[in-house]
Amino acid sequence: MIFVFDLDGTISFDGKSISLELLESLTELSLKNQLIFASARPIRDMLPLLSAFPKELLIGGNGSIARNKQQQIEIVQPISAHDFLLIKKIITDQDLDYLVDSDWNYALLNRDEERAQINDKIDQCHLAKNVSLSEIDRAIKCNLLNPQSEIILHEEAKSIDLTAKGVNKYTTLRQYFPKEEYIAFGNDDNDIQLLRHAELSIAVGSNQALDFADIHLNEKEILRYLEKIK
Known part of the structure; x- marks a missing residue:
């Protein structure tokens, strides 16, 4: 089985x-x-x-x-180029923290670890690199960290996960x-x-x-x- x-x-x-x-x-x-x-x-x-x-x-x-x-x-299935551009615009416009994963490397900005509680789960074995968001060509998953309550319905949410439709x-x-x-x-x-x-x-x-x-x-x-x- x-x-x-x-x-x-x-x-x-x-x-x-x-x-x-x-x-x-x-x-x-x-x-x-x-x-x-x-x-x-x-x-x-x-x-x-x-x-x-x-x-x-x-x-x-x-x-x-x-x-x-x-x-x-x-x-x-990566996030489409069009959708990834839109996500990056939202990140910039709303000044959001983020974790964006490619097939191996990642881009991380986390200014509130007390809330996100994610840093110690990322690349524990130091196998990859934390690169700038502009260096991510193909994103498989975007995690918008520490969103403000006016952006989402649930104030207690710590993140929003986005993948391809x-x-x-x-x-x-x-x-x-x-x-x-x-x-x-x-x-x-x-x-x-x-x-x-x-x-x-x-x-x-x-x-x-x-x-x-x-x-x-x-x-x-x-x-x-x-x-x-x-």
């Missing part, structure tokens, strides 16, 4: 690591099954958490980029596995399509947008569940 796991809030709860117990359960599960990891993070920022899984398919940037089983990084974790999964059934684990709005189309969907946490999921687990219960099915 194919098992698809989101990272942050699903199997990683500090943004920096996966617990040893969970890693052991995932490793044992992988002996008889195929594991796939799908995240909002770019591939660069998934790697530090997943060094134990060097050959598994990784879907990053909410579906905009992937690492195939040959360990090649593939851009699935029509791209998500599920659509990219289907590019590699067009018809295969799978079991999916997720916790966030960006996991909705992935879980909706799963043979079995497991929601971690209390996100009401995932009320449709077949099984609901909290942070402590996911380890027990994996121990049961491995």
